[in-house]
Every structure is written in C-alpha cells, then in structure tokens.
Amino acid sequence: MSYSKQIYTQAMDLINSRRLNAEKDAEIKQTEIYKADPEIERINKEISASGIAAARAVFYGKDVNEEMGKLKMKNLALQDELKGRLISKGYPVNALEPQYTCTKCNDTGYYEKDNKTVVCDCLKNALIKCTCDEINASSPLSLCTFESFSLSNYDMDVSENSSSPYEIMSKILNFCIQYANGFNANSKSLLLRGATGLGKTHLSLAIANEVINKGYSVIYVSAPTILSKLEKQHFSNDYNSEEETLNALLECDLLIIDDLGTEFVNNFSVTEIYNIFNSRLLQGKPVIINTNLTLKEIESNYSQRFLSRLVGCAIRLDFLGRDVRTIDRNKKNF
Secondary structure (H helix, E strand, O other): OOHHHHHHHHHHHHHHHHHHHHHHHHHHHHHHHHHHHHHHHHHHHHHHHHHHHHHHHHHHHHHHHHHHHHHHHHHHHHHHHHHHHHHHHHOOOOOOOOOOOOOOOOOOOOEEEOOEEOOOOOHHHHHHHHHHHHHOOOOOOOOOOOOOOHHHHHOOOOOOOOOHHHHHHHHHHHHHHHHHHHHOOOOOOOEOOOOOOOHHHHHHHHHHHHHHHOOOOOEEEEEHHHHHHHHHHHHHOOOOEEEEHHHHHHHHHHHEEEEEOOOOHHHHHHHHHHHHHHHHHHHOOOOEEEEOOHHHHHHHHHHHHHHHHHHHHHHEEEOOOOOOHHHHHEEEEE
C-alpha cells in the first residue's frame, strides 16, 4: 500500500526515535551496572574482545576453523558467566541490552524473512498513526465514527419519494458501514451529495477511520485547500512540490475530497479536479467526493465530461433531511 513521502518520513522518524531511545537507555543502564559491579564490565568487555580476536584470526590467515572453535567455546563460557553474574546481582540476563519496543525488527521497521526484507508490523502501525495524525490536523477524524452518527436527527415523516429522511439515511449509514468493512484498494468510488449539514463529512470521515485501521492509506482534503495549494505550487513554478502533492493524491489507497464546489472555480481548478479523478479511475483506485452541488451545478461548474465520468463510475448517495448542525445547536440551547 502506498503512502506519501511525508507520511513515510514521519513514520520512520517515529520508529527511529524508539530505537535511539532504547539504545540510550541501555547505555545509561549499562553504566549503572558497571559502577555497581565492575566484574560484570570486565566479563562483557572480554566477550567483545573475543569477537575482535576472531576477525584477527581470519585476517592473519591462521587455521580459521581451529581458532573459531576455540573462540566460540570461550565466548559461550563468558556468556554463561555473565548471565550468572547478572542473576546473582538481581539483574535480568538481558539487562545490558537495549529494550526495543519491537523485538521482531529491533525498531528498524524491517526484518529478514526467507532471505527477503519484510516491512514490520510496527512500521505499518506507525504509518497508520501518522496518517490519522495528518487527517486529524485538519478534520475531526477521531470524533467521526459510525457509532457517533445519530439517526435521531432525521425526520421520520414520509416524503414525496415514499421514504422518510430517516429511512433513507438509515440505508446510507448501513451502506457506508458495509463499504468500509469490505474496503479494498479497488473499491468503487462514491459521490456523497446533498445540502449542507446532512452528515456527508461525518460519514466520509467514519469510512476513513475504518479504512485506516484496516491498514490502507487515506488522504482527506477539502477541495478549496488542495486546489489552492496546487495552484500556488504551479504558478510559482514549484514543480517538484506540485509533483509530490499530485503523486500523494494519486497513489494513496483512498482519496476523499470534501466540499467540492466551494473552491474558486477557474480553468486550473476544473482541469485539476478532472485529471485527479480520472487518473485514479484509470488506476482502479477509489475516490469519495462530498458536495452540496446538484448534478446540473456539477455539470455547469466542471463540464459534462466530468459529470459523465462521476455519475458513470461512482455510487451516488443522496443525503436528505434538515441541517444536523442546526438541530444539534437548537437542542443544546433548549
């Protein structure tokens, strides 16, 4: 699964800091133990010296097998002596070693398996954490879950469509839960459409929460923010930054674009939105788009070609009801 360079760097920084802290703590602990019992220091230094002696034996062309056999026996005897000394002084046998958070990779993020370098679970979890942190910086990701989505805010009165907003939103909620539970890198795209305050952002963030926890990379952006950023990079000739931003948008497993239609619409923004959406579709990668616009307004703002691609390739969810945020405020003031 692909992550942006920024997310990967943040995750590796987190893993590396764990390793450095473990090694620093080990040095401090080692100094304390040596001070309390110099004999432990002597034994440990002899063990290190035996390794140097083995290297010298090879370098000077001695009978390697004979020398290595002697040194191995000496090293094992010293290790047994060290373990016994540590235990007698009340220390665990690994007291002189760094206590890594992950014993599988020793906080490096990778380990060897069947002669192959494998990404460790600790690095995968760090990537998930950094993705969540980035999304949380600009959106209430941790607050938006399926459990916190309240259907009580939607009317049960039957509309002209023979279904109440409550019934329609119940179906949409269940669909989003199933979509998140069954998500894969080739899932269908979604178009969440409806008036302001009906829960589009909440449910798309709830999907993001679940998808991230499944180990997929997610980028959540508002249309005004990301298009403004791309436009600034493009017209200031900062093509490297522009390319990195576009690569991140195109390579993540799930891209969520919120508030489409609230950005400043011009030729650049129209072209970028179409290219991003179309490029991901060609790669079989899903996009979730949230918008307050009607289909006619989408066509008017972005072109019939974009509307055709959007309607033809994305599952459309039409949100109904009254502005949930207004209802919540009224309840609090009641």
